[in-house]
Amino acid sequence: MSSIGPSSRSIVGRLLAHRSARWALAVIALLVVAAIAGPWFTAHAGHEQLDIVKLKNTPPSWRYPFGTDQYSRDLLTRVLLGARISLAVATLAVLLSTTLGTAYGLISGYAGGAVDAAMMRVLDGFLSIPRVLLLIAILTLWNPVPLSGLILLLGATGWFGVSRIVRAQTLATRHLEYVESARALGAGTGRILLRHVLPNIVTPVIVTATLAVGNVIALEAGLSYLGVGAREPTPSWGSIFFDGVEFFAGNWWVVFFPGVAIVATVLAFNVLGDALRDVLDPRQLHRSAPVTPGTQPRENG
C-alpha cells in the first residue's frame, strides 16, 4: 500500500489498480451502457404485451431469460429499460442532495456562532425524522408523483448526513493557519470557501455521494414497492416489482430479477465508494471510526 504515493498516479489510475474497484467500475459501466443503448438491443418494446393469453407469467426460459409478467411483457427488456430510469433518478437526486448538503454545511460551519448553533439544531431535527416515513407521508398526498417530483423529494430528504460531514470539515479547515492568514490578507468569504475550504471537503463528499447513489436506487425501489413511486409508462426497477409483488410467491421471477439488478448496482456503488475512500485519502483508514462515511447507517428501501 505504501508503494502507491498520493501523487504518483492519477486518481483514475489508482482506482483501476484497485482490484475491487475495477469490478465495481465494470458493473457500473455495463449499467450505463444498458441505460443508454439498452432499448436498441432488446427484441421487444418495454410495454409490448406479447400474448396476454399464452405468454403471461411464463417462467424464465431461453426465449425469455427473465420470464414474463402478468401482462405478458418480457422482463429482460423491462429490466434493461429500468436501468435508465433508476440510474437517472438516483444520480440526479444525489446531485441535488449533495449540492444542498454541501451548501448548508459550508454556510453553517463557516458562519459559526449563533447561526451555526441554530442551523445545527434544525439539522438535528431533520436527522431525527425517519426518511422513509417522511417520504411516504408526502407521497401519500402527492400520488401519483411525476418523475421530476420524485427526484426532488429524494434529493431534498437526502442531504442531512452530507451537511454534517461538510460542516465538521469546514470548522476544522476554518482555523487552519493558511486560511486565517488568507482572511487576514483580506480574501473575501466566497473566495476563502472556494479556494481553501472546498478542496478539503471534496473527498468525503465524493465518497458519501457515491454510496448515496446505491442507497437512493434501493430507496426508490422500496417506495415503488409500497405503491408510492413513479408509475407507468416509465418503468424503473421499482415499478417492475410493484406489478409483480402481489402474486410473487407464484411468479418469483418478477421480483427476483429486478432485485438482482438493484443488488448488483448498489453493491457496485458501495464497493466503488469504499475504494474511492482508500484511494483518495489513505489517512482516513486510521481516523476515528465515526467520521468514516462508508460505515454510516444505511437507509435502503
Place this chain on the structure above:
Amino acid sequence: MRRQLAARLAQSLIVVIIVTTISFFVIRSAPGDPFSYESTTITPAIRDHWREQFGYNRPLPVQFIRYVTSVAHGELGYSFQMHEPVAVALAAAVPRTLLLTGLALGLSFLFGIIIGVLQATHRDGWFDRVTSAVLLFFYSLPDFWAALMILLLFAYWWPVLPAGNIVDPVMHDYMGGWEALVDRLRHLALPVLSFTLLTMAGITRYQRAAMIETLPMDFIRTARAKGLSERRIVWRHALRTALTPMVALLGLMLPALLGGALFIEKVFAWPGMGLLAAGAVAARDYDLVTATVIAGSVMVVIGSFFADLLHMAIDPRVRE
C-alpha cells in the same frame, strides 16, 4: 453529571419541537390534501365543504397551531383506514414495532460486535475476507427485497415458518401457554432474521473499523506487558474502548432503523407502526401518516437520548 443530563433532556425537547414543526410544514407543502384524490362522483363543492369542515382551507400557520394544540391534548386525529382515533391505532402498533426493532437491534449488535472483533483480530485472514464480502452483500440488499426473498425461501418453497402476522390468526386463542409462546416465536423468527441480517452488516463494518483503530494503541501494549492473555486483552481492554464509537452509531442509525422496520413489517404483515403507515398510502390516511412521522421522530429522539446515557455509562471521559 446531573446538570449534563438536564441539558441533554432540554436539547431533546427542543429537537422534538423542531421535528414536529418541520414534519407538519413539509407534509402540508406536498401538493394535494386528503380530499384531492381523483373521483367522478365528488364535486368540487363537496371537496370545498370538507376542506372547510376539517380546516384545510385556513392559512398554514393557523392549521399548525390548531394541530399542535390538539396534539398537546393527546388528540392525533382520526384514521379513515382503521376507523379509530390515530392515538388508539398508534398505541397498539408502537409496542409491536418496538418488540421487532428491539430484538433485531439487540441481535445485530451482539453478532455484529463479535464478528467485527474477530475480523479485526484476524485482519486480512480468510475469516475477515469471507465475512466482509458476505456482509457487504447484505449491506447492499434493499430491505424489502431481502425480506421478500427470505419469505419466499422459508415460507413458500420450504415452508417451515409462518409467512406473516404476529400470531396464528385462527388457532392462537385456543393454544395453551407454552404452545402460544412457541407460536409467537415462530411468527417472530422470519422478520427478526431478515431485519438482523440487514442491520448487522453495517454494525459489523463499524465495529471492525473501531477495533482496527484500537488494537495498535499504546494501552494495548501496556496490557500485553502486564502479562494478560490475548483473550483478555482483546475482549476486555480493546473491546471496552472500541465500544464507545458503537454507542454513537446506535444513536445515528435509529432513523434508518425505523425506515427498515417499515419494509420488514410490510413484507411480513407485522402490524406495527410501519405497516400502519404503509397501509395509509392507499387510504390517503392523512392524520395517520402525519402522526406516524412525528411519533417515529419522537422515538428516534428518545432513542438517541438513551444512546447518550449509554455513552456516558461506557466512557468516563464524557461524564464531566
Place this chain on the structure above:
Amino acid sequence: MADPLLRVRDLRTYFYTENGVARSVDGVSFEIGAGETVGLVGESGCGKSVTALSLLRLVRPPGRIESTSEILFDGQDLAKLSEKEMRKIRGARMAMVFQEPMTALNPVFTVGDQIAEVVRVHHGGSKKEAWARAVQMLETVGIPAPEQRATEYPHQLSGGMRQRVVIAMALVMNPALVIADEPTTALDVTIQAQILELMRELQQRLGTSILLITHDLGVVAETASRVIVMYGGEIVEEAPVDELFKNAHHPYTEGLLNAMPQVGHERERLATIPGSVPPPTAWPKACRFHDRCPYAWDRCATEHPPLYQIGPGHSSRCHLAEEPERRADKHEPFVVMAGAEGRP
C-alpha cells in the same frame, strides 16, 4: 561472580517488511546484574526500544526475534519460552514503564482497576485484596489520597500522576527487572526530576534492576551505574557511567556528549551530529557510523569493527582502538553516498 540477572546474547530482531528486511536489533549482547541500573542510550531509530520490547517478547509481526538470540533471565531462556510461559514473566518478574503516560493507560478503566488487574492475573486472590494492594502501591509511588485516586480514571490525573500510576503498575508484583522506555521524555522538566528521583528511591528500597532507555545522557548520568550506547542496531560503546563521561571512546558517543547541554553554558548553540540514522533496511556495510563520523578513514568504509575491549568494563566498536593516532585527524564527515546504495 554469580550469574547476572539478565544475560542477552546475540539478540537479533528483524522486521520483514515489503521494503526489505529491517534489522532493527542486529546482534546485541549485554548483561544486567541484580539491583543494577543500566542506561541504554541512542537516537531514535537506533534499536533501543525494539531491544526493550524484545526482552519482554512484545515485538509484533512482521517483527521477529531470530532463533540465534538468547535472553537468559533468572536462568530461563526467554527466547525459547512458550507464549503462555512468557505471560507469567511479563508484569510479574519483568515489567515495563512506557514513554507516554497519556496513552499507556486504558481510558475506560479506573487506575486502581488497572493496577489490581496485574495482581489478579499473576497472584490470584480476591478482588478486594488486589484492590488493597493497588491502593498501597499508589501510596508507595507517592500519590496523595490513594484511596480516592484509585477510583479515578486516567484523564482525571495530571501527566506526572499518570506516570506514577504506570510505575506503580510495573512495580506492583515486585519484579526483578523493570524496563523503563523514556519514562520522563513526555513530562515537564520539574516533573521529570521528581519521577527520576522516585525511580531511584524505589530501586534502592526494593532492589529492583532497571534498564533505563533514553536518548538523554543527562538522565543516564543521574540514575545509571553503567551505560550502553546503541547505533544502527548494534552496541557501539559500553562503560561505567563515570568512565563514559570522562573517557568516551566512540565518535558517536562523543557526538552525543557534545550535543548535551552543559550547566553554565546553556545559551551556547549545541553541537549536533550531522546526518541521521540510516534506515534499518540498509545499514551501511562496514562501520555503520562512518558516513557521519569526523574521524572516518578508508578502513571504516570496508571493515566492520568488532567491539574492542579498551579498559576494565569499557568496550568500543571503533577502529580508533587500534589506530588511536587517527584521532588527531579530525575532519568534516564525508557524508558521501558510500553505503547509501540500496537506500530508497
